[in-house]
Amino acid sequence: MILYRHAKLSDAEAILSIINEFANEGLMLPRTRSGLYEGIREFIVAVENEKIVGTGSLHIIWEDLAETRTLVVLKSHQKRGIGRKLVEILLQEAEQLNCPQVFTLTYQIEFFEHLGFQLVDKKKMPQKVWKDCINCIKFPNCDENAMIINLK
Ligand SMILES: CC(C)(COP(=O)(O)OP(=O)(O)OC[C@H]1O[C@@H](n2cnc3c(N)ncnc32)[C@H](O)[C@@H]1OP(=O)(O)O)[C@@H](O)C(=O)NCCC(=O)NCCS
Structure with a gap:
């Protein structure tokens, strides 16, 4: 059985x-150890037999916008609904915070379409979205797709 919970420092x-x-x-962007510890409270983990088999995070951008980040499921555990469940939990957290929209930057267009996200023109996203991108190895040549879901 897969358990879903907030991440712990351990x-x-x-x-x-x-x-x-x-x-x-090259399927997702790397994270630094320090960045991960700083953001650990944003992470949900999927756990099977005490082993972490997937994770994802919700990062608040502004009063009306949050981002799902760093979504990943071990290859051995993919296509079992774990990615969907992780995103659903992150969207529930956004709803609990009264956040009306959640976006993601991704290569996995079909997966996020299955979950109700729609492609949007990156240029139309508010500038706040790009604040952390300056630290990204791909900056300024981002080739990820912006996708968004309305929760209201
Ligand atoms: C993307 C990823 C998180 C999906 O996780 P998963 O646990 O395999 O996905 P699920 O089993 O929950 O699939 C949910 C739905 O998306 C579909 N789906 C999953 N992966 C898909 C893909 N690569 N392409 C198209 N559809 C996909 C499933 O068929 C399923 O549809 P359904 O619920 O209508 O039957 C996983 O493939 C992964 O970790 N990939 C590598 C890292 C990555 O690219 N992360 C995204 C960064 S933004």
Whole structure:
């Protein structure tokens, strides 16, 4: 059985290892250890037999916008609904905060379409969205797709 819960500090190394495994394949952006610890309270983890098999985070951008970040499920556990469940939990958290819109920057267009996100023109996203991008290895040549979901 898969359990979903907020991350603990003791989960950080396992989270980092999953993220960087996929980042090495160019499927997602790498995270630094310090950045992960600073943001650990934003993370939800999926746990099976005490092992972290997936994770995702919700980052608040502004009064009406949040971002799902760093969503990843171990290859051995993909296509079992874990990614969907992680996103659903993150969207519930956004709703609890009265946040009306959640976006993501992603290569996984079809996956997020299945969850109700729609593609949007990156240029139409508010400037606040790009604040952290300056630290990204791809800046300023971002090739990810912006997708958004309205919760209201
Ligand atoms: C993207 C990812 C998180 C999906 O996780 P998952 O647990 O395999 O996804 P789920 O099993 O919950 O799938 C949910 C739905 O999306 C669909 N889906 C999943 N991956 C898909 C893909 N690559 N392309 C198209 N549809 C996909 C599933 O068929 C399912 O549809 P349904 O619920 O209507 O049957 C996982 O493939 C992953 O970790 N990929 C590598 C890292 C990555 O790219 N992360 C995204 C960064 S933004």
